[in-house]
Amino acid sequence: MITATATSSCNRRETAMTTPEKADVLRSLDGWAESNLLPLLKPVERSWQPHDLLPDSASPGFREAVDELRARALEIPDDYYVCLVGNMVTEEALPTYHAALNSFVGYDCPSSGDAWARWSRGWTAEENRHGDLLNRYLYLCGRVDVRRVEQTIHHLINSGMRLASDKCPYRGFIYTAFQERATAVSHGNTARRAKALGDDSLARICGAIAGDEKRHEAAYTRVVEELFRLTPDAAVCALEYMMRERILMPAYYMFDGRDPELFRHYAAVAQRLGVYTTADYADLVQHFVERWGVAGLGPGLTGEGRRAQEYVCSLPERVRKMERLDARRRRRRQPEPRRVAFSWVFDRQVELQL
Ligand SMILES: [Fe+2]
Numbered sequence: 001m002i003t004a005t006a007t008s009s010c011n012r013r014e015t016a017m018t019t020p021e022k023a024d025v026l027r028s029l030d031g032w033a034e035s036n037l038l039p040l041l042k043p044v045e046r047s048w049q050p051h052d053l054l055p056d057s058a059s060p061g062f063r064e065a066v067d068e069l070r071a072r073a074l075e076i077p078d079d080y081y082v083c084l085v086g087n088m089v090t091e092e093a094l095p096t097y098h099a100a101l102n103s104f105v106g107y108d109c110p111s112s113g114d115a116w117a118r119w120s121r122g123w124t125a126e127e128n129r130h131g132d133l134l135n136r137y138l139y140l141c142g143r144v145d146v147r148r149v150e151q152t153i154h155h156l157i158n159s160g161m162r163l164a165s166d167k168c169p170y171r172g173f174i175y176t177a178f179q180e181r182a183t184a185v186s187h188g189n190t191a192r193r194a195k196a197l198g199d200d201s202l203a204r205i206c207g208a209i210a211g212d213e214k215r216h217e218a219a220y221t222r223v224v225e226e227l228f229r230l231t232p233d234a235a236v237c238a239l240e241y242m243m244r245e246r247i248l249m250p251a252y253y254m255f256d257g258r259d260p261e262l263f264r265h266y267a268a269v270a271q272r273l274g275v276y277t278t279a280d281y282a283d284l285v286q287h288f289v290e291r292w293g294v295a296g297l298g299p300g301l302t303g304e305g306r307r308a309q310e311y312v313c314s315l316p317e318r319v320r321k322m323e324r325l326d327a328r329r330r331r332r333r334q335p336e337p338r339r340v341a342f343s344w345v346f347d348r349q350v351e352l353q354l
């Protein structure tokens, strides 16, 4: 999840390539996607399914297994559940992400045999297990107000998302690479925290999802790497655009029917628990700038490309500086911890870090 970046809105035009030209580059990479992306999907037979990680409803020991799951859940604090619900709600808005991905790759036929189309369906099928698994766990654990959570999912899918890519596939893939890495961090941290709280099976649940996210991150990182290799000027300008835009987490529009600041409050709990923080965001930016070799882009860049390169390379340090300033401001403004009621946990109060 990505909470904030540089604030200025970017009205600059990318001069390197038009959006239709970029879409042509993507279409020309169908053979590349066949050999570089599709192998990153796991065959169904070798994939975990939500049922593997939850009590078996057909087993005579089902009730006992559920009782054990609920007993372990009693040891876990509400703030953890707020983070887990936020992660689950994000996963459950998958129809929105499937539609967005299809718009990047020009996939308009559900029976298409193109590599991009097969990737889109395969990725969606893998992602679909994430929301299912967390949803079923949260239903069984008895710690959350399931109806409120379901309403939040309903609202979120109704509202869609702000992608800021403006139909440009380069920007869309950059956004997606960031999001996959961000979700890997977030699910990985809920896994570690569950383990520290003594719930190994919940740790396995979050860890299985984090593992998928890492594989997906590898795929989208490769796509953008290939775009940098083929058209570095357009790629670095797209990266600059996305960094200057306010990149929002896909679940930014989450709403439970009550709290108009639900996303901000959820993000503040995630920040306090260390599930996903602004420091993680700075790490993400640095990681991708290095991974895509932005600093080493050669003399082939246009003036526009060089300016974008300079901006992007200076960004990790700027983001960290902004984070330090914000943290200082927060401490001055909010010397005492602030608590907010979350409908997801039956209106119990949870501590925030704003
Ligand atoms: Fe996911």
Ligand SMILES: [Fe+2]
Pocket (backbone or CB within 6 Å): 127, 180, 183, 212, 213, 216
């Ligand atoms: Fe993902």
